[in-house]
Amino acid sequence: MVKHIKNSNVIFGTFLAIGLIGAGYEAYQIHHITKVNQTVAAGQLVTDDAYPYLQKFTAAYDQGNKKDYKHAVQTYGQLLETQPSLHDQAKIQYNIGNNLFVFGLIRRINDDGTLQDEARYAYTQAKMAYEQSLRIEPQDRAAKFNLSLLHSVMANNMKPAPKDQSTMELSNLPIGLP
Numbered sequence: 001m002v003k004h005i006k007n008s009n010v011i012f013g014t015f016l017a018i019g020l021i022g023a024g025y026e027a028y029q030i031h032h033i034t035k036v037n038q039t040v041a042a043g044q045l046v047t048d049d050a051y052p053y054l055q056k057f058t059a060a061y062d063q064g065n066k067k068d069y070k071h072a073v074q075t076y077g078q079l080l081e082t083q084p085s086l087h088d089q090a091k092i093q094y095n096i097g098n099n100l101f102v103f104g105l106i107r108r109i110n111d112d113g114t115l116q117d118e119a120r121y122a123y124t125q126a127k128m129a130y131e132q133s134l135r136i137e138p139q140d141r142a143a144k145f146n147l148s149l150l151h152s153v154m155a156n157n158m159k160p161a162p163k164d165q166s167t168m169e170l171s172n173l174p175i176g177l178p
Contacts, residue, residue: 053082060095069103090136094143097129101150123154 036054039046045062046054060075076096080089100122107119130147133140 053079053084053088056082057092064095064099064102069099072099073103086136090133090140090143093129093133093136094140094146097126097133097143097146097150100126100129101146101153105153123150126150127154 032050036046036051039058044058046058056075056079060072060079063069063072063075073096076092076099079092084092104119104122104126107116107122127147127150130143130150133143134147137143
């Protein structure tokens with residue numbers, strides 16, 4: 001009987017040690033995740049290599065806040081290549097649309113009132129990004145609002161700026177069709 005009690009104590013002691021080690025590991029993980037969440041909530045960059053998605057997302061968001069819209073769009077595009085979840089894809093597309101929309105707003109118009117090519121391109125790309133976001137999450141009110149705002153800003157008949165017709169010839173063939 002005494003031997004049976006000793007064996008039971010050894011088994012339960014082993015379970016207790018394993019449980020304490022597991023609880024300590026979980027406490028460490030919770031502390032680490034809480035620290036990352038506080039960094040994200042404070043709007044700071046995530047520098048922890050254990051969270052590459054958050055690290056890249058916060059870097060792209062920070063680039064957009066610093067008015068570096070082209071690099072922000074590139075960084076968000078790199079995030080799309082990592083095959084995130086559908087919800088995250090919708091968020092990324094929404095943020096791409098926002099950066100392109102603002103980039104188009106800061107572009108100037110030409111002297112004749114037409115949009116610069118960069119602004120036209122940015123608006124077109126922003127429209128596609130918002131539409132892609134809405135294909136993934138059709139109930140996203142922010143994306144719907146921004147898309148309708150973009151439509152109100154875009155000219156109905158966005159015509160390209162007139163191009164100079166060049167008469168330069170290559171190999172005795174004129175440029176363009178006769």
